[in-house]
Amino acid sequence: MRSSDAIIIGGGTNGLACATRLAASGRRVTVLEAAPTMGGGACTVEFAPGYRVSGLAHLVMNLDPRVMQGMDLARHGLGFAVTNLATTALSATGDHLALAGPFGAQINGLPETERAAWAALRLRLLAFASVLAPFNAMTPPRIARGAGNDYLRLAKLGLGVRALGKEDFREFLRMILINVADVLEDDLADDRLRGALAFDTTLGAWLGPRSPNSLILLLNRLAGAQGQLSVPRGGMGAVAGAMASAAMAAGVNLRCGARVARVLVTRDAASGVMLHTGEELHAPLVISAINPRVTFQRLVGAQHLDAGFFTRTAHIRSRGGAAKLHLALTGTPDFRGADAISRLVIAPSVRGVEDAFNAVKYGEVPEAPVMEIILPSAHEPGMAPEGCHTLSAIVQFAPHAPADPDAARAQMLENTLRQMEVHAPGLRALIHHAELLMPCDIAARYGMEGGNWHHGEMAVEQMLFLRPLPGAAQYATPLPGLWLAGAGSHPGGGISGAAGWNAAERIIKVQA
Amino acid sequence: MNHYHTPLRQTPFHPRTAALNRLNQWGAWAGYTTALTYDDATMEYTAIRNGASLYDLCPMVKYRIQGPGAADYLNRLTIRNAAKLTPGGVHYTVWCDDAGLVLDDGTLFRHAADDYMLCCQERHLPWLLDSAVGYDVQVREITEELAALSLQGPCAATVLHAAGFDMSKLKPFRIARFGFEGGEIIISRTGFTGDLGYEIWVAPAQALPLWDSLMLAGAPWGIRPVGTNALNLARIEAGFIITNMDFIPADQAVREDRARSPFELALDWMIDWDKGHFTGRRALLAEAAKGSTWALVGLDIEGNVSAEGSLIYHNRKTEVGHITAATWSPATKRNIAIAQIRRPYHAGDTLWVEVYALRELQYAKLMLRARVTKRPFFAPARRRATPPGAF
Numbered sequence: 001m002r003s004s005d006a007i008i009i010g011g012g013t014n015g016l017a018c019a020t021r022l023a024a025s026g027r028r029v030t031v032l033e034a035a036p037t038m039g040g041g042a043c044t045v046e047f048a049p050g051y052r053v054s055g056l057a058h059l060v061m062n063l064d065p066r067v068m069q070g071m072d073l074a075r076h077g078l079g080f081a082v083t084n085l086a087t088t089a090l091s092a093t094g095d096h097l098a099l100a101g102p103f104g105a106q107i108n109g110l111p112e113t114e115r116a117a118w119a120a121l122r123l124r125l126l127a128f129a130s131v132l133a134p135f136n137a138m139t140p141p142r143i144a145r146g147a148g149n150d151y152l153r154l155a156k157l158g159l160g161v162r163a164l165g166k167e168d169f170r171e172f173l174r175m176i177l178i179n180v181a182d183v184l185e186d187d188l189a190d191d192r193l194r195g196a197l198a199f200d201t202t203l204g205a206w207l208g209p210r211s212p213n214s215l216i217l218l219l220n221r222l223a224g225a226q227g228q229l230s231v232p233r234g235g236m237g238a239v240a241g242a243m244a245s246a247a248m249a250a251g252v253n254l255r256c257g258a259r260v261a262r263v264l265v266t267r268d269a270a271s272g273v274m275l276h277t278g279e280e281l282h283a284p285l286v287i288s289a290i291n292p293r294v295t296f297q298r299l300v301g302a303q304h305l306d307a308g309f310f311t312r313t314a315h316i317r318s319r320g321g322a323a324k325l326h327l328a329l330t331g332t333p334d335f336r337g338a339d340a341i342s343r344l345v346i347a348p349s350v351r352g353v354e355d356a357f358n359a360v361k362y363g364e365v366p367e368a369p370v371m372e373i374i375l376p377s378a379h380e381p382g383m384a385p386e387g388c389h390t391l392s393a394i395v396q397f398a399p400h401a402p403a404d405p406d407a408a409r410a411q412m413l414e415n416t417l418r419q420m421e422v423h424a425p426g427l428r429a430l431i432h433h434a435e436l437l438m439p440c441d442i443a444a445r446y447g448m449e450g451g452n453w454h455h456g457e458m459a460v461e462q463m464l465f466l467r468p469l470p471g472a473a474q475y476a477t478p479l480p481g482l483w484l485a486g487a488g489s490h491p492g493g494g495i496s497g498a499a500g501w502n503a504a505e506r507i508i509k510v511q512a
Numbered sequence: 513m514n515h516y517h518t519p520l521r522q523t524p525f526h527p528r529t530a531a532l533n534r535l536n537q538w539g540a541w542a543g544y545t546t547a548l549t550y551d552d553a554t555m556e557y558t559a560i561r562n563g564a565s566l567y568d569l570c571p572m573v574k575y576r577i578q579g580p581g582a583a584d585y586l587n588r589l590t591i592r593n594a595a596k597l598t599p600g601g602v603h604y605t606v607w608c609d610d611a612g613l614v615l616d617d618g619t620l621f622r623h624a625a626d627d628y629m630l631c632c633q634e635r636h637l638p639w640l641l642d643s644a645v646g647y648d649v650q651v652r653e654i655t656e657e658l659a660a661l662s663l664q665g666p667c668a669a670t671v672l673h674a675a676g677f678d679m680s681k682l683k684p685f686r687i688a689r690f691g692f693e694g695g696e697i698i699i700s701r702t703g704f705t706g707d708l709g710y711e712i713w714v715a716p717a718q719a720l721p722l723w724d725s726l727m728l729a730g731a732p733w734g735i736r737p738v739g740t741n742a743l744n745l746a747r748i749e750a751g752f753i754i755t756n757m758d759f760i761p762a763d764q765a766v767r768e769d770r771a772r773s774p775f776e777l778a779l780d781w782m783i784d785w786d787k788g789h790f791t792g793r794r795a796l797l798a799e800a801a802k803g804s805t806w807a808l809v810g811l812d813i814e815g816n817v818s819a820e821g822s823l824i825y826h827n828r829k830t831e832v833g834h835i836t837a838a839t840w841s842p843a844t845k846r847n848i849a850i851a852q853i854r855r856p857y858h859a860g861d862t863l864w865v866e867v868y869a870l871r872e873l874q875y876a877k878l879m880l881r882a883r884v885t886k887r888p889f890f891a892p893a894r895r896r897a898t899p900p901g902a903f
Contacts, residue, residue, distance in 0.1 A: 268789060268793075268794070301646055302588065302643075302645055302646030302647065303584065303588055303646065303788065303789060304789050305789070306609075306610035306791040306792060306793075306794070307588070307589070307609075307610070307639065307642055307643040307791040308609055308610040308642075308791070309610055310642075310645065310646070311642040311645070314645065471610075478610075478794060480794075
């Protein structure tokens with residue numbers, strides 16, 4: 001019996017965005033989420049009594065405007081505690097560099113030459129990011145004849161790139177596949193600024209600033225909202241809550257605690273799913289908004305896929321290098337006078353970021369991790385008991401498959417806290433409770449293969465029409481009726497909903 | 513001796529084949545050196561068709577596929593239904609890549625419910641292992657663990673009988689097991705000549721005693737070792753194709769338009785659409801709906817000049833294909849060929865073959881009429897008779 005027109009596996013931001021868009025097209029949609037609540041990586045958790053924090057992602061920077069408006073998230077309760085969050089590049093001596101406005105629009109305390117160099121580089125990067133941004137809101141083109149590409153739109157975007165002008169276009173071609181370290185060292189001199197930019201570039205990636213093609217990740221980061229960072233009121237769970245509310249309002253049937261065991265196949269087409277309980281749900285459209293590798297390797301299985309394709313799905317690279325730290329503090333930490341409301345970045349230099357990455361190449365914990373810290377309790381009340389603070393940090397790099405996970409976690413926590421203590425003397429004395437999620441913990445808790453937050457590494461060889469892999473990069477998969485809609489697909493991760501929205505648009509177009 | 517001193521290996525039969533190779537003509541086959549002609553290719557061919565012949569089959573690449581998931585694995589790997597093959601049986605089969613383009617053809621032996629052997633021309637272990645993920649099977653190459661001889665010709669059964677192996681009940685494409693010298697040999701009624709014949713599979717240690725026993729038992733029927741040249745003539749008459757001679761395996765093809773689908777090699781009759789998914793199925797389904805580019809056909813060409821490698825024209829003008837194998841056929845007294853022809857020209861009666869005939873160091877260009885004809889070109893009833901005739 002058909003339960004709905006479409007079943008969506010995974011109630012993360014992409015699953016919810018896809019569901020709502022499809023429901024708006026008149027389809028009856030069911031979303032199945034394994035966890036007790038919707039949201040996936042967008043969640044707010046109480047990790048210690050009275051201490052609340054965004055459980056994984058903790059900043060919004062590329063929430064798709066189509067999702068924001070199309071789902072009317074503001075009406076469904078999404079508000080922001082802070083918009084246009086400033087960044088402080090911390091110095092161990094207190095000589096911080098404050099970056100205000102989107103992507104460091106205003107920086108005080110730089111010599112005039114450096115300020116000018118930064119202004120020029122910033123404008124160039126933002127310009128490059130804006131010509132790339134429209135690609136994120138469309139199905140990636142396919143290199144094949146008769147692939148159904150939107151050539152008119154592609155031609156317009158191509159013209160947009162060309163319209164950069166001769167000098168900028170040449171710079172664009174020079175820089176598009178370059179590594180960020182070279183760019184920073186060519187154009188800038190200030191180590192704090194270079195370190196912070198190198199950190200932002202590699203945040204959530206499994207590569208270092210000197211790894212080939214790293215700059216494109218910075219451009220991708222800027223493509224969202226030109227580098228604007230926001231803190232949702234109530235943490236990331238509020239984003240998920242608003243999206244779930246919007247989905248329900250659109251008529252989507254949401255089911256939590258429903259873990260899919262496999263995709264059902266009838267006459268060579270996806271026909272539904274079987275849950276872990278053995279319950280079967282049927283629909284002619286099955287859309288996986290979870291990890292693509294898991295989707296193909298475990299939910300579909302070899303017997304329904306060609307050997308070459310199936311082998312390649314096992315090779316989708318999905319190593320996570322980011323650990324998530326939550327601290328329950330009994331007082332106010334002092335990062336040597338830094339603005340506690342701003343995003344605090346500990347990344348002393350390009351070399352500092354690269355060294356932190358070097359360790360994980362060999363499965364080891366870095367001596368001096370680099371990190372991004374926010375104090376959610378400084379942004380809004382209710383995130384920590386009165387007079388106390390919650391600290392949320394993304395710490396890099398953490399080995400994704402250490403030989404001894406428990407020892408690695410303990411070492412990572414120690415090295416991270418030591419690094420923090422240098423920048424905020426006395427911080428350790430304030431710790432009431434600490435929770436560190438290593439990539440393997442994140443994998444287990446959020447179903448993210450290898451602990452990679454994007455369900456597949458963001459790297460040039462896994463982007464656009466190569467994401468998650470050729471043959472499934474336009475949201476359709478080789479198995480008729482099975483589609484992808486998660487962060488593993490173009491344009492990738494972040495609290496965005498873009499991949500889910502794109503997938504829904506594609507499905508509506510193809511099935512029209 | 514280091515391997516680079518012996519770029520070609522010797523088969524377990526080498527002591528015998530080397531002693532008999534009076535012309536000292538050798539060719540490379542899958543990393544082994546094998547006899548092309550022992551003393552007279554025509555007489556060797558005649559032994560295949562009129563007496564009994566022995567061919568060293570050791571270089572044939574062999575894989576053992578075992579486990580509870582073997583039938584399911586092979587059904588996903590190959591286009592034919594391996595589950596329908598009963599234990600003790602053999603069938604011809606093909607496997608494709610994701611695009612439905614042929615990787616290789618071969619013979620699949622089912623020794624037991626969960627024990628198969630796949631024989632083919634090229635090496636495919638990485639592909640076979642990749643395909644095994646998700647199946648409860650073990651796949652390993654056993655080429656060096658099994659020596660093989662092909663005993664072909666109208667007197668093949670009689671020779672085996674004289675050697676102590678009763679073939680009266682063994683039907684085509686079936687397997688029988690016999691004790692031999694304290695071990696076991698496997699005899700399958702299979703071959704590559706389109707004639708009555710058998711293939712005998714034996715442990716390498718027993719290779720020479722087996723050879724000696726068959727040569728001794730076959731002497732009254734004029735048994736003789738045959739080389740690849742004679743076998744090639746017989747296989748063309750039988751209409752069989754060879755990988756890398758009549759088609760390029762998809763994983764080796766460099767040029768985009770060189771690989772061929774089962775439809776384009778006239779092997780689509782093997783496809784079992786109802787057995788469930790197999791690699792290439794969706795691409796082949798799309799091709800079936802859309803139509804194929806190439807066709808593989810048998811040709812009957814006027815005259816007696818072999819058309820090997822020739823180009824084929826529609827109405828003497830438009831190039832529409834090429835010949836992949838050709839010979840004057842002694843058995844049918846026809847000038848035959850296997851050809852790849854662009855559709856739809858394979859179906860019309862407008863084909864001409866441009867042959868460059870070398871006559872005393874000077875080429876003569878001939879434009880010869882060619883007619884599509886059914887394969888096999890030569891198919892004597894004796895190849896299938898059970899019990900086999902007493903010749």
